[in-house]
Every structure is written in structure tokens, then in C-alpha cells.
Amino acid sequence: MRSEKGLLTAARAAADRIKRASSVAIVAHIDADGICSAAIASAALELAGIEHRSHFLKKLDDESVASIDSCDAELVWLVDLGSGYMSRFRRDGLVVSDHHAVDPAWRNGQTSLLSFPDVHHVNPHEHGVDGSSEICGAGVTYLVARAMDERNRQWAHLAIVGAAGDFQDSHGALTGLNRSILADAVDRGSIEVGRDLRIFGRITRPLPQLLQYCNEPRLPGLTSDSPACVRFLSDRGIKLREGSAKRTWADLRPAERELLTADLLALVEGEEAEGFLGEVYDLPLEEEGTELRDVKEFATLLNSCGRYEDAATGVRICLRDPRGLADAKSNRDEHRRQLSQAIGMVRERNMVQERGWVQFFHSGGEIRETIVGIVAGMLLGSDGVRRDIPMIAFADAGDGEVKVSARGHRGLVSRGLDLAKAVNIAAGLVGGYGGGHDIAAGATIPSGSEERFLEVMEDIVASQLI
Ligand SMILES: [Mn+2]
Structure with missing residues (x-):
């Protein structure tokens, strides 16, 4: 009760x-x-x-x-x-x-x-x-x-x-x-x-990049296409700069914001649009113009601290240590550099392999296990990578174990995908353990059990999506 x-x-x-x-x-x-x-x-x-x-x-x-x-x-x-x-x-x-x-x-x-x-x-x-x-x-x-x-x-x-x-x-x-x-x-x-578009980077991302990197939901014709984003904005008379400063979503005048909101909402269809317009949470006591002014950007900053074994800096930021943000930023830049290097590597070597109901790549020891899940999520639906099936990534975790990250998106979840359930069952069957969220899940499994794990995942994902 x-x-x-x-x-x-x-x-x-x-x-x-x-x-x-x-x-x-x-x-x-x-x-x-x-x-x-x-x-x-x-x-x-x-x-x-x-x-x-x-x-x-x-x-x-x-x-x-x-x-x-x-x-x-x-x-x-x-x-x-x-x-x-x-x-x-x-x-x-x-x-x-x-x-x-x-x-x-x-x-x-x-x-x-x-x-x-x-x-x-x-x-x-x-x-x-x-x-x-x-x-x-x-x-x-x-x-x-x-x-x-x-x-x-x-x-x-x-x-x-x-x-x-x-x-x-x-x-x-x-x-x-x-x-x-x-x-x-x-x-x-x-x-x-x-009440606003819940688009990641409202406070800190320059407008073209805000659209270009918008992944949840994807903006058809804009996501991953930088020239198209610049055109989209200039077609609507939106200035990209104010003096020398790059304008962000937070800098838009109300009429500009209304116009862009309506046109962006019109681009996104069906289930992916759910939650795109909704509540946003600003943090007015934090330093102006920084990612600390938006809960999503704040959370992302803390995640990047954690991923780089610098959670203590995250705590300092939470408690308003004035030097915390600068320290976290240098961590985050390193994080971005590692992500783009990892994505470049997976693409150049054509590491993504498709099966019927899942696609996967095995990074061996070349991508840190702490970021391989983000790499999987960013690859999903990017140029030449399918979006209609989830992405699974493997990375060696040492001690005879392999770290597994599985990523979907809201469209797949609304069709029935539940990666937490699938990963939990598949990992259990091969002697590992795992769980997470319907949209993103992770597991640790014994080295050498990847193929068996994929077979089970494929069966479960098929039954969820059919
Ligand atoms: Mn929690």
C-alpha cells in the first residue's frame, strides 16, 4: 500500500x-x-x-x-x-x-x-x-x-x-x-x-549546434547536419550572434522562441514528440550562462565528472565551490575528445555488425568501459547506422569480464522495447548480471560469452518488437 x-x-x-x-x-x-x-x-x-x-x-x-x-x-x-x-x-x-x-x-x-x-x-x-x-x-x-x-x-x-x-x-x-x-x-x-522545448543545451549550446546535436528526439533533416541547421535558422531570420557572442536558446527573444518551437515541434512525429515540449527546470541561484542553470545540463556535467573518476569535483560544484566548474570543464573536454575519437574509430573500422534484431560492436580494450555506452547511443541512427534496432556495445572490463551496454531510443521503447528486461535475462543466462532502464541498460558477462548473449538478446528483442 x-x-x-x-x-x-x-x-x-x-x-x-x-x-x-x-x-x-x-x-x-x-x-x-x-x-x-x-x-x-x-x-x-x-x-x-x-x-x-x-x-x-x-x-x-x-x-x-x-x-x-x-x-x-x-x-x-x-x-x-x-x-x-x-x-x-x-x-x-x-x-x-x-x-x-x-x-x-x-x-x-x-x-x-x-x-x-x-x-x-x-x-x-x-x-x-x-x-x-x-x-x-x-x-x-x-x-x-x-x-x-x-x-x-x-x-x-x-x-x-x-x-x-x-x-x-x-x-x-x-x-x-x-x-x-x-x-x-x-x-x-x-x-x-x-514551459519550453526540452532540448538539451538550452543554456550553453550555440543555436546551430543545439539543433545539430539534438538526439532525443532526432530532428529530421537537422540532427547531424550542420549546414542544414544554419539554413533553418537563417531562413527564419534568427541571428546566430549578438555582437561577438554566439546566441543560445536562452538568448532568444520570446517571439523567436515561439516561432522555432512551433517549427521544431512540427518536424518531430508521433511517439518521439512525447515530452519534447514540457516543463524545464532552471536554477536561478547558479552562475549565469553556465550549464549549472539548467537541471539537464547540470546533471550531464556531473555524469561527465563521474565517468572520469572525479566525482569529488561534482560534489564541489553541487556545493557551489567557485573553482569547481573550471576543474570539471577540463575533465569534460577530455571526455568529449575520447568520445569523438571512439566514434571515429568504430566508423573507420566499420566495427558495427548487423544481425536480424540487434546490431553490435566489440571495442575490445580500445574504448573505456565507462564511455562505451554513450558511444553506442550516439552511433544509433547516425549516418549509415540503423535506427530501427537497438545497439549493443562490448568492452573488455578486465578479470575475464566484458562490460555490455545496450541502447535504444524512445521510438523503440514505445514499440515495446525493454532493454533492462532483455539484458537482465540474457546476462543471467550466460553467467553474468545486468539491468537498467527500458531505453538504456548494461551488464557484465564472462569473456567469451558474447555470441551466446547476442543470440538470447536477439530472441528477446524480436519478441518485444514484433
Ligand atoms: Mn539513482
């Missing part, structure tokens, strides 16, 4: 426990939501005067569970991860604020954790609240922080950045508990809600 009250009660109990801690180790996931979660947790502990440090993990596994068990901090606070492993921890002094699916062994009460009474688990699924769509890890962590001290309401906007990072706004607006957290942020003046 749905009980937001139950969730808030669990958050309150966790908050009371944290406030009694002498030292806390925060352990977070490295994506945007995890970084926002860690920032909220660390700000709350700072305010409470509790000694703390943060650690970031790509994923939980036996090794990280063991290091959490043996961690010498008095309390370990896991944020945006942990729920799926509840039955495997063996320690007292544990708080988990997470929104992922809960370990069924723990739910059934078959856990040794029952013999560790000092454990607090705050998770929406335990209270009938949907953790995949209506609250993220940073949101749950925010509920705990707010219960620790009302002044932590100042970080409500970070919970919204986390939600955007986890695609919880992808249908055009936030829903459920995210909306009440949004109200906290609006109330504090840290977020302004607007």
Missing part, C-alpha cells in the same frame, strides 16, 4: 540515527544522482558538525560490500545504492537512502541484518512509492537531510538535478514525490519551473 508517510517516518528514524553518529563514511554511486546524493549528505553532516568523508563506487560488488563491512567509520551512509544488497551487509551502524529495487532476500526477512539492529533502510519501494519514476536517490537522501535539519531545504534543487540525471522527467514533467521536493526548491528560490 502506498504510504508517503511511512517513507517520511523511515527518513526521520535514519536522520535521528545519523545525528548521533561520531563519524560517517558516505558511499555513493558515481552518476549524477549519486553525486547529488553525496553532496546533500555531506552538506547535512557538515551542518550537523559530524566528521565525514565520501567514497564513490561504479557498482556494489562482493569487494565493496566487504570494505563497507570493515569500514572504521562509526556509521556508513549509503546513498543512491545499497538497497539491492541489503541481505549481504554484515555490520551495525548502516543507513541506506536509495531508490533502487530492494533485495528480495532482505524483504522476506531472511537476512542476517536482522541480527544487526542498528540498520536503517529508507527506500520508496518499501512504502509502495515508485522509486523508478517519482523519487531518485538524491530525493530520498534529501528527505533524510531535511529531517536532520530544516535548513537542508536549501539543497532541494540537487534532488531535482539527480532526478533529471536518472531520466525521471523524461515524460515531460516530474511526478509524485519529486513534485513535492520541487515545491521545496521553488519555495527556496533555487528552481524556477518553465
Whole structure:
């Protein structure tokens, strides 16, 4: 049964426990939501005067569970991860604020954790609240922080950045508990809600590039075609520069924005148009003209920090360290350079192979496993690469394991594609594990099982799309 009250009660109990801690180790996931979660947790502990440090993990596994068990901090606070492993921890002094699916062994009460009474688990699924769509890890962590001290309401906007990072706004607006957290942020003046095209790069991308790189949804005749984008804008009398500065979507006058919005909406058809026009979330307290002014751009910046093992810089940005952004930018430039190099390599060597219902490439050890999924997504539907079937990418992950990334798009999802389900089943059948979202999923499988994995994926994807 749905009980937001139950969730808030669990958050309150966790908050009371944290406030009694002498030292806390925060352990977070490295994506945007995890970084926002860690920032909220660390700000709350700072305010409470509790000694703390943060650690970031790509994923939980036996090794990280063991290091959490043996961690010498008095309390370990896991944020945006942990729920799926509840039955495997063996320690007292544990708080988990997470929104992922809960370990069924723990739910059934078959856990040794029952013999560790000092454990607090705050998770929406335990209270009938949907953790995949209506609250993220940073949101749950925010509920705990707010219960620790009302002044932590100042970080409500970070919970919204986390939600955007986890695609919880992808249908055009936030829903459920995210909306009440949004109200906290609006109330504090840290977020302004607007209605606009939800096109990535509204604040920082020059107009032609904004259109050229628009991938969700693709703009027929514009995406990936730079001269066409310039023509499209000049045909409509839109100036590309103001003095020497390149104009962005945010610089458009209202009449220009209305004109472009109408013409761009007319280009996009059917299911791909869903959520294209909707709510946008601006961050008026952040530095003007930077990606920190838009939740999507903010989340993307944090993701790029995480991918380059610099989540700590992401936390500094969240907490408004004035030098954080410059440091993150140099990381991000490196990230872009590696992406374009990787895409160039896959294209030049014709590495993409088509099968009936999936296409794939195997990058071996040549593309970092942390970016191979983005490469797969960017290739999907680009020149000469099919868009009617999902893309699967393999990258060696060391230790006899291969990292798998599968990418679709909204059009395929609305036809029934569910990559999380497909990847989870296929990985399980070849001795690996995986999951994710319907539109994007990942797995780790044993080296040498790629062919078998592809066969299973093909069967499942076929049954989803037929
Ligand atoms: Mn998350």
C-alpha cells in the first residue's frame, strides 16, 4: 500500500540515527544522482558538525560490500545504492537512502541484518512509492537531510538535478514525490519551473549546434547536419550572434522562441514528440550562462565528472565551490575528445555488425568501459547506422569480464522495447548480471560469452518488437 508517510517516518528514524553518529563514511554511486546524493549528505553532516568523508563506487560488488563491512567509520551512509544488497551487509551502524529495487532476500526477512539492529533502510519501494519514476536517490537522501535539519531545504534543487540525471522527467514533467521536493526548491528560490522545448543545451549550446546535436528526439533533416541547421535558422531570420557572442536558446527573444518551437515541434512525429515540449527546470541561484542553470545540463556535467573518476569535483560544484566548474570543464573536454575519437574509430573500422534484431560492436580494450555506452547511443541512427534496432556495445572490463551496454531510443521503447528486461535475462543466462532502464541498460558477462548473449538478446528483442 502506498504510504508517503511511512517513507517520511523511515527518513526521520535514519536522520535521528545519523545525528548521533561520531563519524560517517558516505558511499555513493558515481552518476549524477549519486553525486547529488553525496553532496546533500555531506552538506547535512557538515551542518550537523559530524566528521565525514565520501567514497564513490561504479557498482556494489562482493569487494565493496566487504570494505563497507570493515569500514572504521562509526556509521556508513549509503546513498543512491545499497538497497539491492541489503541481505549481504554484515555490520551495525548502516543507513541506506536509495531508490533502487530492494533485495528480495532482505524483504522476506531472511537476512542476517536482522541480527544487526542498528540498520536503517529508507527506500520508496518499501512504502509502495515508485522509486523508478517519482523519487531518485538524491530525493530520498534529501528527505533524510531535511529531517536532520530544516535548513537542508536549501539543497532541494540537487534532488531535482539527480532526478533529471536518472531520466525521471523524461515524460515531460516530474511526478509524485519529486513534485513535492520541487515545491521545496521553488519555495527556496533555487528552481524556477518553465514551459519550453526540452532540448538539451538550452543554456550553453550555440543555436546551430543545439539543433545539430539534438538526439532525443532526432530532428529530421537537422540532427547531424550542420549546414542544414544554419539554413533553418537563417531562413527564419534568427541571428546566430549578438555582437561577438554566439546566441543560445536562452538568448532568444520570446517571439523567436515561439516561432522555432512551433517549427521544431512540427518536424518531430508521433511517439518521439512525447515530452519534447514540457516543463524545464532552471536554477536561478547558479552562475549565469553556465550549464549549472539548467537541471539537464547540470546533471550531464556531473555524469561527465563521474565517468572520469572525479566525482569529488561534482560534489564541489553541487556545493557551489567557485573553482569547481573550471576543474570539471577540463575533465569534460577530455571526455568529449575520447568520445569523438571512439566514434571515429568504430566508423573507420566499420566495427558495427548487423544481425536480424540487434546490431553490435566489440571495442575490445580500445574504448573505456565507462564511455562505451554513450558511444553506442550516439552511433544509433547516425549516418549509415540503423535506427530501427537497438545497439549493443562490448568492452573488455578486465578479470575475464566484458562490460555490455545496450541502447535504444524512445521510438523503440514505445514499440515495446525493454532493454533492462532483455539484458537482465540474457546476462543471467550466460553467467553474468545486468539491468537498467527500458531505453538504456548494461551488464557484465564472462569473456567469451558474447555470441551466446547476442543470440538470447536477439530472441528477446524480436519478441518485444514484433
Ligand atoms: Mn539513482
